[in-house]
Each structure stands twice: as C-alpha cells, then as structure tokens.
Amino acid sequence: MVIQTPEAIMFWFLAPLAVLSALGMLLVKKAVHSALLLAWVMITLAIFYIAQDALFLGIVQIVVYTGAVMMLFLFILMLVGVDSSDSLTETIPGLRPIAITAAIGFGGLLTSLIGRATLGRSPVGLSQANAEGNVQGLAVLLFSDYVWPFEVVSALLITAALGAMVLAHHQRTVARPTQRESSIARFRLGNLSSAAGLPGPGVFARHNAVDVPALLPDGTPAPTSISATLKARGDMLESGQFQLDVVDTTVVEEK
Amino acid sequence: MSTSSSLVYLIALPLFGAATLLLGGRRTDKWGHLLATGMAASSFGVGLYQLSEMLGRSGEERAVTQKLFSWIAVGNFNIDAALLLDQLSICFVLLITGVGTLIHIYSIAYMEHDENRRRFFAYLNLFIASMLLLVLGNSYLNLYVGWEGVGLASYLLIGFWNQKPAYATASKKAFVMNRVGDMGLSFAIMIAFATLGTTTFEGVQEASHHASEAALTAIGIMLLVAATGKSAQFPLQAWLGDAMAGPTPVSALIHAATMVTAGVYLIVRSNFIFDAAPTAQLLVVIVGAITLIFGALIGTAKDDIKKALAASTMSQIGYMVLGAGLGPAGYAFAIMHLLTHGFFKASMFLGAGSVMHGMNDEVNMRKFGNLRKFMPITFVTFGLGYLAIIGVPPFAGFYSKDAIIETAFNAGGVKGIILGSVALLGAAITAFYMSRVMILTFTSRGRWDDNAHPHESPWLMWLPIAILSVGSVTAGFLFTRGDALVHWLEPVVGGHHGEHEEFLPALVVSGLALTAVAIGVAIAIVKYQLSDVDSIAPEKVSALTRFVRRDLGQDAFNEAVFMRPGQSLTKLLVASDDRVIDGAVRGIARVAIGSGSALRKTQTGFARSYAAFILIGAIVLIAGIWVVTQ
Amino acid sequence: MNPYNYLYVAGLLFTIGAVGVVVRRNAIVVFMCVELMLNAANLAFVTFSRINGTLEGQVTAFFTMVVAACEVVVGLAIIVAIYRSRRSASVDDASLLKR
Numbered sequence: 001m002v003i004q005t006p007e008a009i010m011f012w013f014l015a016p017l018a019v020l021s022a023l024g025m026l027l028v029k030k031a032v033h034s035a036l037l038l039a040w041v042m043i044t045l046a047i048f049y050i051a052q053d054a055l056f057l058g059i060v061q062i063v064v065y066t067g068a069v070m071m072l073f074l075f076i077l078m079l080v081g082v083d084s085s086d087s088l089t090e091t092i093p094g095l096r097p098i099a100i101t102a103a104i105g106f107g108g109l110l111t112s113l114i115g116r117a118t119l120g121r122s123p124v125g126l127s128q129a130n131a132e133g134n135v136q137g138l139a140v141l142l143f144s145d146y147v148w149p150f151e152v153v154s155a156l157l158i159t160a161a162l163g164a165m166v167l168a169h170h171q172r173t174v175a176r177p178t179q180r181e182s183s184i185a186r187f188r189l190g191n192l193s194s195a196a197g198l199p200g201p202g203v204f205a206r207h208n209a210v211d212v213p214a215l216l217p218d219g220t221p222a223p224t225s226i227s228a229t230l231k232a233r234g235d236m237l238e239s240g241q242f243q244l245d246v247v248d249t250t251v252v253e254e255k
Numbered sequence: 256m257s258t259s260s261s262l263v264y265l266i267a268l269p270l271f272g273a274a275t276l277l278l279g280g281r282r283t284d285k286w287g288h289l290l291a292t293g294m295a296a297s298s299f300g301v302g303l304y305q306l307s308e309m310l311g312r313s314g315e316e317r318a319v320t321q322k323l324f325s326w327i328a329v330g331n332f333n334i335d336a337a338l339l340l341d342q343l344s345i346c347f348v349l350l351i352t353g354v355g356t357l358i359h360i361y362s363i364a365y366m367e368h369d370e371n372r373r374r375f376f377a378y379l380n381l382f383i384a385s386m387l388l389l390v391l392g393n394s395y396l397n398l399y400v401g402w403e404g405v406g407l408a409s410y411l412l413i414g415f416w417n418q419k420p421a422y423a424t425a426s427k428k429a430f431v432m433n434r435v436g437d438m439g440l441s442f443a444i445m446i447a448f449a450t451l452g453t454t455t456f457e458g459v460q461e462a463s464h465h466a467s468e469a470a471l472t473a474i475g476i477m478l479l480v481a482a483t484g485k486s487a488q489f490p491l492q493a494w495l496g497d498a499m500a501g502p503t504p505v506s507a508l509i510h511a512a513t514m515v516t517a518g519v520y521l522i523v524r525s526n527f528i529f530d531a532a533p534t535a536q537l538l539v540v541i542v543g544a545i546t547l548i549f550g551a552l553i554g555t556a557k558d559d560i561k562k563a564l565a566a567s568t569m570s571q572i573g574y575m576v577l578g579a580g581l582g583p584a585g586y587a588f589a590i591m592h593l594l595t596h597g598f599f600k601a602s603m604f605l606g607a608g609s610v611m612h613g614m615n616d617e618v619n620m621r622k623f624g625n626l627r628k629f630m631p632i633t634f635v636t637f638g639l640g641y642l643a644i645i646g647v648p649p650f651a652g653f654y655s656k657d658a659i660i661e662t663a664f665n666a667g668g669v670k671g672i673i674l675g676s677v678a679l680l681g682a683a684i685t686a687f688y689m690s691r692v693m694i695l696t697f698t699s700r701g702r703w704d705d706n707a708h709p710h711e712s713p714w715l716m717w718l719p720i721a722i723l724s725v726g727s728v729t730a731g732f733l734f735t736r737g738d739a740l741v742h743w744l745e746p747v748v749g750g751h752h753g754e755h756e757e758f759l760p761a762l763v764v765s766g767l768a769l770t771a772v773a774i775g776v777a778i779a780i781v782k783y784q785l786s787d788v789d790s791i792a793p794e795k796v797s798a799l800t801r802f803v804r805r806d807l808g809q810d811a812f813n814e815a816v817f818m819r820p821g822q823s824l825t826k827l828l829v830a831s832d833d834r835v836i837d838g839a840v841r842g843i844a845r846v847a848i849g850s851g852s853a854l855r856k857t858q859t860g861f862a863r864s865y866a867a868f869i870l871i872g873a874i875v876l877i878a879g880i881w882v883v884t885q
Numbered sequence: 886m887n888p889y890n891y892l893y894v895a896g897l898l899f900t901i902g903a904v905g906v907v908v909r910r911n912a913i914v915v916f917m918c919v920e921l922m923l924n925a926a927n928l929a930f931v932t933f934s935r936i937n938g939t940l941e942g943q944v945t946a947f948f949t950m951v952v953a954a955c956e957v958v959v960g961l962a963i964i965v966a967i968y969r970s971r972r973s974a975s976v977d978d979a980s981l982l983k984r
Contacts, residue, residue, distance in 0.1 A: 008886035015894045022901040022921060031911050038917045041898070045924055048891060052935045054943050057927075057950075064950055069920065069957050076961045077913055080974050090908070091977060092861055099907040102870050107900040109877045114892045116884065123888050124938025137940050138947070146944055153951045160955035167962035170969065862976045863915075867907045 007051050018044040031077050039070045053126035055134045211237050259308070259319040261301060262338040262391065265348060268298045270384040276377035284373050288366075291376035292359040295383055299352035306345055315746055317342055320393060327396075334454065339393035343747040346590060346740075347390040347513075347520060350597045354512045355383045357719035361605055362504040364715035365612065375415060375502065382408035386513055390520060394455040395444045398521070402440060402485070405514045406433045412509060413501040425497035432494040436484015440521075443477035446470065460527040468532060475528050475535025478521055479542065486518030486572050489546040493809040495569055496553070499561040503608030506561055511568050511604050512597040519572065519593055522579040523586050526748045530582060539580030540670075544677045547573030549807060551684035555691070556803040558792055559618045560607045563692050564600070567644065570681060571596050577678065578659040581666055586748035587741040588658040591734050595651035599643035599727035605720045606637035609712040610696060617704065620692060621790045625701035629709040632717045634697050636724040641693050643727040645686040645772050648765075654731030656682065661764045675764075679771050686775025694783040702790040891932040898925035912964050912974045916957070923953045 021037045021044070028034055042065045050058035090096040130137055142150050177185070213236065214225035226236050272294030276287045283290070309317045318341035327334040340348070359379060366372045385404025392398040410433075414426030448454055450470040451462035463471060482488065487495035498510050509515070522529065522539060529536045550570030557563035571592070578589030611618060613630055627634040643650035646657060660682065664675030703709070711717070734740040759767075802808060857868075898921060905918030927946040934942025968974050 003886045003888065011886060011890060015890070018894065019897050019901070022898050025914075025917065025921070026901060026905045026908065031914050034914050034917055038921060041921065042924060045928055048894075048928060049931050052888070052891070052931050054931045054934065054946075057931060057943055057946055060947070060950060061927075064954060065920075065924070069954060072957060072961060073913065073917060076965060079965060080913065080968050091910070092859065092864055095864060095867060096908055098867055099870070099904050102867065102874055102907075103900050103904040106870065106874050106877065106903065107897060109874065109881050110896040110900065111893060113877065113881055113884070114889065114896060123936040126935055126938060126940070129938055129940050134940075134943075138943060141940055141944050142947070146948075149948060153948055156955050157951060160958050164958045164962035167959070167966050863907055863910070870903050870907060873903075 010047070010051060014044050014047060032074070035070060035073050035077060038073075039066050042066045042070065053130055053134060056138055211235055213237075257312075257316065257319050259305070259321055259340070261304070262319065262321040262340055263323060264301050265298050265305075265352075265391065266338075266384050266387045268294045268301070269380040269387070273377045273381035273384060276373050276380065281373075287373035288359075288363050288376045291380045292356065292363065294380055295352060295356045295359045298383065298387070299349070299356050302345070302348045302352045305340060306349065309340075309342070309345060317746065331452070332448070334394060334396050336397060337393045337455075338391040338397075339456065340391060341747050342743050343520075343523065343590070344390045346594060346744075348387060350594055351383060351386050351390070351513050354597055354601050354723070355379070355508060357722055358504045358508045358601065358605070361507075361608070361716050361719040362502075364713050365504055365608055366502065369502075371415070375412075378408055378411045378415070379504075379508070382412065382509060382514070386517070389517055393457070394453075395440075395447060395459070396454045398524075399440055399444060402481075402517065403437065405509070405517065406430065406437065406485075409433070409498070409509050409514055412505040413498045415501055415505070419500075422500040425494075425500040429494040429498045432491050433484050436481045436491055436518075439477045439480025439484065443474050443481060446474050446477060450474075456524065459525075463527050463531055466531075471528050471532040472534050475525070475532040476538060478525050478528065479535060479539055482518030482521050482539075482576065483542060484518075485521075486515050486576065487546075487569050488518065488542050488572065488576055489549055492546060492549065492569055493806070493813055496557075496562050496565050496806060499559070499565050503561065503604060503611065506565070507601045507604030507608070510565065511600040515568060515572060516575065516593050516597070519575040519579055519589055522576065523590060523748060526583070526586055529580070530749070536580055536582060540577055540666075540674060541580075543573045543575070543577030543580055544674055545573070546570065547577060547681040548677060548684070549573070551681050551688065552803055553806050554688040555684065556800065557688075558621050560610065560620050560623075560692060560696065561604070561618055563620070563688065564604055564607060567685065567689065568596075568600055570685060571600065571644070574656060574659050574678065574681070577663060577674065581659075581662050581674075583749045584665065585659065585662045587744045588655060588662055590744060590748075591731075591740050592652075592655035592659055594734070594740075595643065595655045595727065595730045598723050598730050599640040599651060602636055602720050602723035602727055603640040603644070605716070605723065606633050606640065609633045609716055609720065610637075612712050612716065613709045614703070614707050617707070620695040621788065621792060622702055622704055622707075623696040624699045624703070624788075625697070626709055627697040630711050632711060632721070636717070636720045637697070638693065639724045640727050641689055643731075645689050645776070646682060646768060647772065648769075649728075649732055651727050651729070651731030651734075654735045657761075657765055657768055658735070660768055661759075661761055664759050664764060675759075679767055682768050683771035683775040686772040687779050690776045690779030691783055694779060695788065699784055699788055702788070888932055888936055892929055895925045895929040895932065898922075898928070910975045910977050912967070912976050913961075915976055916960055916964070920953065920957070923949060 018041050021040045025034045025037045025041070028037065042061060046058045046061035046066070048058075049055075049061055126134075211226065211230055213221040213223055216222045223231065223236070230236055269291075272291045276283050276291060279287070305319075309319075318339065320340075321338045323336040323338065325333070326336040359376070362372075362375065362379065366375050369375065382405060385401050385408055387401070389398055389401030389405060392401055410426050410430040413429050414423050417423040417426065444454055447459055451459055451466055453459060453462060480491075483491045495510060495515065499506050501510070529539065547570045550566045550568070550573055554563050554566035554570060557566055575589045575592050575596070578585035578592060610623065610626060610630065610633060613626075613633075614623065617623070639650065643652040646653045648654075660675060660678040663678045664671050666674055796804075805811065857864075902918045902920075902922035902925060905921065906915050909915050909918065927949050930942040930946040930949070932942075934940060934946075964974060971978055
C-alpha cells in the first residue's frame, strides 16, 4: 500500500492543528471555547477517517459527534450558564505537577510503544475490503457477525434515553404556586419595592433595547431589569443618558 | 446371644422414680420415699426374674442382650444403645438393687426429719438407674454414660447438705478428682475406637486378639486411671474420706457397696485387655497393693467412725483391685470379695448411722463407748460385719479375702512373695483398726457427752441391717461352696487354666492370715480395751502418728503437686491470653486502624484526584507492557 | 508517509484528554475531555483497520460511537441534575465522598 502525497500533505497540515486544538481545549478559560475547539478536533478526525477509507465512519463522525453530541454539549452549556468560566488556578495542591508529569510519562511511554510495535506485516489497505463499497462492507459485517452486539447496543441506546429522561425529570414536592399565591407572597415580603416584581427592560425608558436598564419610578436605573448574562459579559449600557430630568420623589401616603 | 425385652425395666423403673420425684416437686413429698423404695424393690424383682431365667439356660448361653435404639450412626462409627446382662452383670444388678432397696428402706427412717427427704430419694433412684446402666451397658460408651451418671449422683448426694460449705467443698472435691479418672476412661474409649474400630465389649474382645500390645497397654493404663478415680485407689484416693460428708445411707450404698466398686467392675469386664497387656496388669497389682496398705494405715488414725470405715473401704477395694490384677486366677475372687464386702461394709455403715442416730449425730469414736448395752441389735449386727471384714471363719470376709491372699502368694516368684506379704500385712492392720473401731464404740468405758441419751434405732433401720448381716455371715460360704461363683463367672472372665505351682498350701495361708488377724486384734485389745482411752485425741504423739493422722499427706501432696502449679499455670494462661492472643488481635486492629488512617489521606473526596490515581495506574500498566515487550 | 503516524496522533490526543480530565474543574469540560479520549481511541481503531485490511476495526469504532452517544446523554443528564440541586457544575464541589 502506498500512501499518496496528497494524503501526506493533508496529514501534516491537519494533525498538528488537531493536537494544538486539543491542547487549547485544556488551556482556554471558557467552556464554550473548549467545546468549539473540540468540535474542530472532531471534524479533523472525520477527515482522517475519510482519508483512511472509512467513509461511513467519517460521515457518522460529523453527523453524530459534531452534529448531535457537540450540539448537546453546547445546549447544556447554555442551560448551566454560558458565562460560567473556569478559574484555571489549581485548588488541590500538587495535582497539577502530578498531572503534567504523568502526562509526559504516559505520552512518552505510549509513543515509544507505538514506535516499537510491529503488526508483523506491512500495511494492507482497505481497497480489497471496500471492493463493494465501504458502507456495504460494514453492513455485511454488522448484520452477520456483529448482529448480536448490534441489537444489544440498540437496547443500550433506548435505556440511555430513558435514563436521561428519568434523571432530568424534576419531581415537584409542592404544588406549583398560582399567580394569585405568588402575588400575595410578594406583598408579604415586607419590602414593598419588590411587590411589583422585576421591572421589564426599557420600562419608563426612552429606549427599549434589551441592554438598557429600566428606570424606576424615581428615575434611577434598575440593574435588575437586565439579563444576568448581559451584565456578566459587561454588555450593559449606561442608562444615565436616558434618564428623566426631574422626578417628584415625594410620596404622600393616604390616610 | 439371645435377647430379652425386659432388661430395660431394670433401669427404667428407678429412672421413672427419679424423674417423678424431681419433676413432681413438693407435691410428691408425702409419698415420694415410698415410690422410690417401691421402684428400687421392683427393679430388684426384675433382677431376680432375670436370674431365674438365666439359671434356666446353660453356661455359654446365659448372657442376654437388648438393643434399645441406634444411638450414633456416623459412617463406620455405629453405636447402639444396648444392654448386656451376663453372669458378671447379674451379680452387680442383684447387689445394687438388693442392697439399694434395703438402704432405701433404712433411709425412710433415717431421713425422716429431713425436709428434703423426697429429693434425697430422687437422687438415690437416679443413682440406682445410673449404676445399673453402668453395669448393663454392652459397650464402653454405654458404660461411660452410666459412669458419668453415678458420678453426678455421687456429687449430688455428697453435697446433699450443701448449706454447709465444708460439705459442698467435699462434693466438689469428689467430683473434680473423679473427672481425672473419667478423662482416663474417655481416652481409653478413644484409643479403643482408633485402634480397634469398635467400643463394644464383644467387639473389643474380638479385636484384642490381633491388636498390638502397645495399643492394649495404652487402653489398659487408661482404664486403670478411670478405675483409680472411681474406686478411690492410689493416687486418686483423696476424695473418699471427704465424701463421708453425705448422709450415712449414701456412704453405705455409694461409697462402700456399689459405686466405688465400679473400677473393679471395669477392670474385670476388661479382662481380655489386661490379660493381653502384662504391663498394665502389673500396674493394676501395684495400685491395689499400695492402696490396701495406704487405706489401712489411714484407718488406724481416724477418730471419725465414718472416716475410719471409708479408709477401710479404700483398703478393701485395694484388695479387690489386687485380685483383679492377678489375672484369670483372681477375677472371680475380686468379684467375690466385692460382693461380700458389699454386704458387710453396707451393714457396718448402716450400723454406724444407727449409732449416730442414737448419739445426736456424733461421729467421734472417742465420745462413744459401752454402747453394747444400749444398742444391742446394732452391736450384734456391727459385730458380725466386723468379724466378716477381719476375716474370721466362717464369716464372708474369710473366704473372699483369704482367696485373694492365697492367689497373691501363688502369683509366683518374688512378685508373689511381695504381694502376699503386703496382703497379709494389710489383713493384720485391718484387724487392728477394725477392732479399734469396735472397742471404742461398743465395749470400752463410756465417754459420752453430757446430753447424750443412747437408744436403739426403730425397726425400719435395724431390719435392713439385720438382713445385710445375714448376707455378711453366709455369703462367703455360699459363694465358695463347690467354687460356685468361680464357675458361674467362668464364661465371662475365663477359667483359671495353666495352674501355677502352689507357693504355699491353702491351709498354711489361712493359718498365716488368721495369725496376722490375731496379732492385730490383740494389739487393739491391749491398747484400747485394757488401757484407758481419753475422749480427746492425745496431742503428744510421734511424728509418724501425726503423719498418718494427716492422711499420709495425701491432701498436702495434691495441693503442692497439682493445685498450686495448676493455679500458676492458670494465671500464666490468663496472662498469655491477655498479652499474646488479645495482644495479637488488638495489634491487628491497630495495624488496620493505622494503615486506614494513612490511606485515608489519599481519599480527598475530589473526583479529579481519583482520576489522577487512575491515570497513574494506567501509566504503571503501560510501563509494565513496555518492560515486558522489551 | 506511514499510517502509523495516525497512531501517534491518537496517542497524543488520548494523553491530552486524560490530563484534561485531571486538571479541569468544569464538569462539562471534563466530559468533553472524556469524549476526546474516546475519539482518539476511535482513530486508532480506524487506523488498525486500514493496516490490517479488514473492516473489524471500523465496526468497533462504530460501536464505540454509539456507546459514547449513550454516555453523553446520560452523563449530561446527571450534570444537569447535579447543577439543579447544587447550582454548580464544578466537580470539586461534589466532594461529599470524603464526609
């Protein structure tokens, strides 16, 4: 089997990129960036698969991994909070040096092992096995020799889906409060300022963008009216420029 | 061998009596003693019936068996609970139930004022049942059950008045010393099963023909240990004197007539083992000879009438063991002496009880004297027993003891001369101390306490004594008439073939024995009848006398040789248990705790540090592969 | 060029994933690192398949993908459940094993 030059060029171009992206995954602060770097590694791997005559796996890699799994990751990241960034300072003393030493040792041993290993023959290539097409070849194997594992795996998939549903299901211990009940509860809090609920963005404002805080009845801006995510990203606009000029702040209580 | 379905009643009747009285409690107080006596008498009746049946058969077919149930069946270890009644056991059955019944009757009067009379009779019945099981069992294991049963009954009865600490201690002493012997019996059974593969008498006899002499010697010595424990023989004799703490009927029945002779029974029953193991047999003779002198010497120094009789019992059983150790020539005479001794010793013990009854429970002979005028019946019956035990013709002891002395002389060579002389010496000492008992109690000057009002006992008490006296007068003559008992027992213990050359003619031996007796009696008369006796034992006496008064140092010896080292050993074991065994356990715990708290530091609870350990493990694994594939 | 080079890439990616599991604290990132390790293994399988000239390696990689998909579904559900009760996605916060 001879490897064509184009593949070699492709390899030497993509492999360092994949390794660097994987390293970046470890080093970036934000989980979203890690996810994106991982998606890139996976796409690289898909290309490697296709280059190695594993057309079906390459497509599946893109569809399942980069398509489904990584989207699931991003979805959960959004759910948990896209802004939750890791502090990269180590809290367990001594763990990081151990991990780095272990990594160097592990990688070194693995590399040296691969370098030493021989399969007893020169690489064969898949041109013969894929004579009727890669998908057909895999299908023959899957539905003959591997039909039993295949069925078991299908059962596993169903079980996993059920398990995820069970885990994500939130059992209410008390009845969901009705609108009336939550309204009463707000007034019972003792602080009347919360009685009206959170102000919507742009209320009393002369601007209705989501990144502009609402103005309270006394004319001051209300930061609680802005989404926490925007606030955390620092995307909140200064509301002073939209403030009312004069507001009568005296409150006359009626007897 | 034919079977009989009525053997079990011999045991079942007294056992039923004991169970009824023990389980029935106070409700049976009124009639309990009558039931117990009835049960003993019925058992005697069954015994007589068995005897008549047996007489109807010819010599070899007289033995009968009865299988009760399959007791142990494990692999090739099969034990049936089965009974065997042959010529030997019928002698014992009749002795136990006959003397037992008489003593039951005697006890009705003797224990009349004791509020626990019912319990006493329950124990007596329990004893009768156990003793019958002992002599009727067809295997060593069945015998063992009875053996332990009589030990229990003896313990309960010695400590019957256990409110007195000294009596309770005496019962414990008897029990513990008996256990040493019991251990010997259990070892004998184990060795028999291990080497011969069976424990029945029949099977062991069969197997002993082709068993090694070493194994038979081991079994024989262990059986001898058992016999010394139960029969108060040297060196396990110390308990018998203290056992007199029990009520007098108990002393008469258990510690004179029946239970203490179980050792003799065991040796005679195992004749096939001892015949094949000369070393063990020689040991038997030595034990018997030592004990007969030992007991007689103790008897000379006792002022307590019951203890003097107990020492005499020890000595007389020494005669029996000596006879049993002399082989086929002596077995029958040992049994004969056992039976005659059962009569006259029981009668004397009951007589002593009668004296105590009339003298406010006084036992010190120095405070008796001149009682023949106040207790004529007791005097006559006791006197007949006395003439029997010292061996005056034609009373029972003369025939049986003379036979043993003669057999001892005929044992041959130096051994025969030594044994015969010892037996003769024993006879002289016996004559001395029994005369002393007789004189001090009945004929010398009265030395009573002021509040003593001696009187004759009620007929319920003297009647059994009188019946026993008849036995002590006639038994010897009946047994030896035409060698009746010797021929009767021949199928069991084997005949006396291989005639030894007679060392001395029988008449000469009798003459010697009578001379020895006469010397003993004469010394006693000079010392106690003709000279004045003080009511308090003299203090200024020779060192030898003091030594004899202290039972020849038997208790001091036991204390120094067994008790103190035993206690030290126990303390040592406690200490080593505490330090070594508990220390090891605690040490293991400490190691576990220490390694646990050391390992706990690695358990941070952080999933990431666990992951790091997994990674390190993977590295080790790959490094292993790396090294292996080098 | 030699197909063995793919194996080196797979080994490196696996090592990086393993280190990521140890050093990162965000549960989701840790999970992504696990996925990276699985993918590295898959690359090795595909390469073996090519070297041996049989499709068995590819079949194994296929099964690994399916199992990985199951694992992601359940694992993320667990992370969401923990986040809901503890308001945190840090693996260090779930250290109750010690106490």
